[in-house]
Amino acid sequence: MDWTEKYRPTTLSEVRGNDKARDAFAKWGRSWDDHRKAVILHGSPGIGKTSAAHALANDMGWDTVELNASDKRTGDVIERFAGRAAMNATLAGSSNKTGDAETDKKQNRQLVILDEADNIHGNYDRGGASAITKLVKKSEQPIVLIANEFYDMSRGLRNACKDIEFRDVSARSIVPVLRDICRREGLEYDSDALQQIAESNGGDLRGAVNDLQAAAEGEEKVTLETIATGSRDQSMGIFEFLDAVLKEQDPQEALQSSYAVDETPDDITKWIEGNITKVYEGEELARAYEFLANADRWLGRVRASQNYSYWRYAGDNAAAGVAAARDGTKGGWTRFGRPQFWAGSNKTADYVAQKIAEESGVSMGTARRDVIPFLAAMTHHCKPRELTVAMAAAYDLDESHVSFITGSGETTNKVESIVEDAQELRAERMEEHSGSAFEGAVRSEEDETDEADGSEDDDGQATLTGGAGGDADAADADTDADDEPEKDDSQSGLNDFF
Structure with a gap:
């Protein structure tokens, strides 16, 4: 059981x-x-x-x-x-x-x-x-x-x-639970082993209990040698791990490194996804994204079923798969950073995900996991510029939002000019979609002003609406309207933004 x-x-x-x-x-x-x-x-x-x-x-x-x-x-x-x-x-x-x-x-x-x-x-x-x-x-x-x-x-x-x-459960709170289960199961244990299980699960009490059960199967005593996490070397940092996967190690070595870093497969996938465009490009990037997509599918099954045994398949794809997508090793130094689209990381991330979800008809989770990473890859450092402008116009983004997606500085002239162009593009699109609706409203206001105060014609003579001059103007307007070609608004709609 x-x-x-x-x-x-x-x-x-x-x-x-x-x-x-x-x-x-x-x-x-x-x-x-x-x-x-x-x-x-x-x-x-x-x-x-x-x-x-x-x-x-x-x-x-x-x-x-x-x-x-x-x-x-x-x-x-x-x-x-x-x-x-x-x-x-x-x-x-x-x-x-x-x-x-x-x-x-x-x-x-x-x-x-x-x-x-x-x-x-x-x-x-x-x-x-x-x-x-x-x-x-x-x-x-x-x-x-x-x-x-x-x-x-x-x-x-x-x-x-x-x-x-509910916050992540501390190792200090997990250990007594594991100790109590061992007592009720008649299991002997080493305190260091229970501490290791508690610390390696990063606040996940359920995962710690699952690890304890796996370690106890067929054993009379739980020791450091019997637990699955006992062989993990917790000394590898996340940036060292990114270098290993994205630049240096073969698939088998990268997989072993994923065991050595103190991150869950869920977080490992986020770290790789957030930094991969700094190292991979072209066919390498396309192949790597296929493995990341597979990892995300397995993570989705974990979320849906709460079966954390699926985590290993996500880790296999994120670490070994991405390493396998690389053509040889890569040198040089790369400035890795925290994933920009970490779920719930800040208000900017929430806003961007919400805007994309509303415009695209998807969930915020899908926007974070699937849409934002691809937008980031396609508009990295605001290139190509035309596509970045179209994206900012489509989702009505300001400088901070464009900077968040593209990885560019929020206050740079490049980002500011892109947002300005996007606002102009959005205004043009809105005017095109409105047809003559705003024009009629403007004319109505002008007519009301003319009725109250009168207006001057081209010769400087004041005329009142309803007089001879007004009738002549109305007749001219009718003639102009008849001569104007009919506007084709078949393309009206937000699709024009894209």
């Missing part, structure tokens, strides 16, 4: 490493009848968010209904499944009635748990975000939304809920 399930906390008091978040969550549950507001539990995978939700339900004596947003994407399905549970104040099957209506109502509560709630994104999910937002506002049952990326959720949904952040 999976130890993460076998030893899942049954009460909130057993949830480790997030005392502040745990207490806030408990308070939310106890006072739900007073505020009736849904809550979002957000933070990295494997730190106990879903376990905390089930533990709260157990503490409160509530039944649970658990859904996964990646499986129930459409608005009508969400309404049918979650809505039915959330709106039903007295659920069938409850037999412990006391005779007091209010007491019975509280006992019949049902906690609706929506996992991967950050995978619901408006148009992309055909109304899912809208359905959930409406649901949490009118629910007669408590709702918990579980998310890894808080800002991948729509603003309306975030504003409709209380949010509680």
Whole structure:
């Protein structure tokens, strides 16, 4: 049996490493009848968010209904499944009635748990975000939304809920959990081995328990020699690792280096993706992006299934695959940097991802993982300039946004001139798309001014609208309108920006 399930906390008091978040969550549950507001539990995978939700339900004596947003994407399905549970104040099957209506109502509560709630994104999910937002506002049952990326959720949904952040679990909090599992399993252990497992999982409690179970299989004692992480050399830094993969090592060596660096396959992929265009180009870059795309697919399966055994396949593609895409070794020094499109890294990243998601009809997660990296590759250092201008116009980006995507300095003349040209291009496109709508509005204002104050013709003679001069002008205008060729607006639309 999976130890993460076998030893899942049954009460909130057993949830480790997030005392502040745990207490806030408990308070939310106890006072739900007073505020009736849904809550979002957000933070990295494997730190106990879903376990905390089930533990709260157990503490409160509530039944649970658990859904996964990646499986129930459409608005009508969400309404049918979650809505039915959330709106039903007295659920069938409850037999412990006391005779007091209010007491019975509280006992019949049902906690609706929506996992991967950050995978619901408006148009992309055909109304899912809208359905959930409406649901949490009118629910007669408590709702918990579980998310890894808080800002991948729509603003309306975030504003409709209380949010509680769960932070990565420290090694100091993980070790007692591992020690307790060993005791209950009758396993002997070396303290150094448990400490190594805790530290190597970077705050992921679930991953640490999985590593412990793997190390204990067929063993009577867990030692440094028996744990999978025991052979890792934690001394390799991330920049040394990037040099190894992108410049120096063969695929097998690069894979071994990925074990030596203290980063998860998810973060390794981000680091490589964020720096690869500084070293690779042409066919090398195209081949490398294929391997990075494969790595991202495996990471997506991890997020969807929470099965972290898939991490190794992501690491294989990101490290060994990218190294295999290289033609020989490369020399020289390269200035590597933190990935610019690190999810949730700053407000600029959030804004750019949101703009791309809105314009392209995709999720913010897709914008971050798939769209922004390719835009960055295609407009690296604002080259080609015409494409960079078109991109800035398409997404209505300012200097900081263009700098973020292209890797150029925000205050450089090049970036500033690109944004100026993009604004002019956007204005031209808007005028083309508007047809004569603005022209009519301008003429109406001029006519009103003429009616009130009069106007002067070319000879300097004042005329009033409605007089002979006005009729003549109107006749001339009609003639001009008849002579003007009909405008072809078949190309109107935002597609012109692209």
